[in-house]
Amino acid sequence: MKLRERMTGESLALVGLVLLLAFLPGLATTFFVNFVMTQTLILGLAASTIVFLAKYGGMTSLAQLLMFGIAGFMFGNAALDGGARGLKLGWDPWVAVGFAILVTTLVAFVLGAIASRTTGIYFLMLTLVYGVIGYFMFAQIVEISGPGGITNIQRPELLGPPVRLYYAGLVLSVLAYAGFRVLGRTAFGLALQGVRDDPVRMASLGFNVPLHRALAFSLAGFVAGFAGLLSVWWNGQVDPASISIGPTLILLIIAVIGGLSSLEGAWLGAFVYVLVLTYLRDLPLIDRIGITEARFNTVIGVIVLAIMVLSPEGLTGIVRRLRGRTRGGDTADAAPEPVPAPGGSLPVHTTQKELGGTRP
DSSP: OHHHHHHHHHHHHHHHHHHHHHHGGGTSOHHIIIIIIHHHHHHHHHHHHHHHHHHHHOOOOSOHHHHHHHHHHHHHHHHOOTTSSSOOOOOOHHHHHHHHHHHHHHHHHHHHHHHTTOOHHHHHHHHHHHHHHHHHHHHHOHHHHOTTOBOOOOOOGGGOSHHHHHHHHHHHHHHHHHHHHHHTTSHHHHHHHHHHHOHHHHHHTTOOHHHHHHHHHHHHHHHHHHHHHHHHHHHSOBOGGGGSHHHHHHHHHHHHHHOTTOTHHHHHHHHHHHHHHHHGGGSTTGGGGTOOGGGHHHHHHHHHHHHHHHOTTHHHHHHHHHHHHHTTSOHHHHSOOOOOOGGGTSOOOOOEEETTEEEO
């Protein structure tokens, strides 16, 4: 009964937050909505794919920004026509959207099939190699990336006003969050968590471990592709530098700030990152203590260090602990979400997730 009450309270809080975000354009400034919140939703959507793979599959991926970029480049090549950079195919924008998502998902499946046979630090490093290869491929093959990137990319007419892009980000974020949560309770999701905790036992029971990992990686690439499209429409361009090592690590940092064990943490981490990025320079006397815009990455590093010291589970872990204390120090409320048993028949041991893998 207590768990049901807690889940009901969490659900109501999430519904209230979504309603607040839905009415935000009428409550906040245009800059805050179209710059801060739209960027938060885009980065949060992309970071949620890292959290999904880590939380349900025990896979920490550094290739999600590559999926993000592939979708952007494919849309730019397909949607633009004469006078633009890239292949200039001149397709209908919505056909270009389908093409970009299809290519991104197929690439994610192929890369996931290769990476699915590795775990832990080896999976992390292999996905980093994916990111490096992707960066140099787009940087050197200018026929598909244009010299210096593809510019003047227009979003579909339906998403013309900037506030519609904000709502598109909100809708996709809600769908991704709900989809990941629901998937975690399906037979596939439960099997994936079993693969995360004990792949040898799952294989002995007849589960195709590499296929489950590859499909999860494909789904994450599918969602990251939509985040990439939103980013291209928001920026109006895409270039190889946007998928280099620096932005790749930033996306992982966003997920770590929010917490790799909670899907909500992806958007929370993105919100904190964008807030610091946007408003740090406006803090009074901030330059007097040596913090300038050029040292932004140092500030982010200090924030990540402080959060990791206070709570290895990120900001969501801190929120969970505070909520537990307000309920009279009930430590059960402060504990991470338990890992359910697949189908109720296969025991799955609770694990402590680490960057790069899990440990029993």
